Amino acid sequence: MLRRGFLSVRTGLTDDDVRKSAAALAVRALELPELAHARSVAAYVSVGSEPGTLALLDALHARGVRVLLPVLLPDNELDWGPYEGAGSLATVRHGTRMALLEPVGDRLGPEAVSGADVVLLPGLAVDGRGMRLGRGGGSYDRVLARLERSGADPALVVLLYDTEVVERVPAEAHDRPVHAVVTPSGVRRFR
Template structure:
């Protein structure tokens, strides 16, 4: 896996801009090919093989593609939960029932998201998950994740901690997004593993 070079404590905003610029340069073929590799490696994780419930998300734009992975999990009989963004940036959850069960929802001036159309299960539904697949822009050698800055998944992780839930936390990224170090704040928690199109890396 490649490493992004930078100072000992890179600036979050600058790092986000740099990573998003690289993603925005990817072609549709790049994204599709990466999604295939990502799904193959993720499905080999023992934690996913034994999971009954997985909290995941639907990728948008040039994010590492997740639909192939979601469909493969569903075919295995796994209950897949997908987020629905609430007005305060918290996340509600609904069950994934195939690509036809998704609706494209525009949230103000931000990017449109694909969300489940069925019953809303409440923000606490994520505490039932055996594995939580997290979006991100980068992860570092310690397992610290850099998100987009909206804070939605910080709330999810805090909710899991309050509930005493201990799911396996896995971030899905491109190879070049495994970096030497990302800035961290007091509330940040490391993930257990990162899956990229070329493989899996675990963190202690």
């Protein structure tokens, strides 16, 4: 029910709301020291009324940052491919689920995320402990577990709307906190 509530609020946003928030989100995110010094960033392409990421992806790419984007596999695992600008994306429909914009070209394998300096995570909410509420598919839980197993320690940053930073979200034993949340109005750090 919690997920449905956040998704319902997002559905009520206008295209103009989403566009303005995306521009502000990119400005805030680009101010992060972690992104200023990153050589490689694992990110994602927003869909629908998610906080917009394309302006941020383009800015990182223009800086010469290697941007990795996920490719959803049939088992909900994520492979990764390089982002080379808007022309390097294709719409891919995954069965009856939503269509996603994914990178075309070379696949780098699920382990490629372990080389990222920063991992930008989607979510529906984050709480005061830095615990992230995702959509429930488990893809990013697997990514976070993979990072932990490999010993990689990238900055974990979730991109949200201001109203999605809440007091508490449910957490399970496998959940891992993020280091920061970026919203259109600012940044909040958790450790």
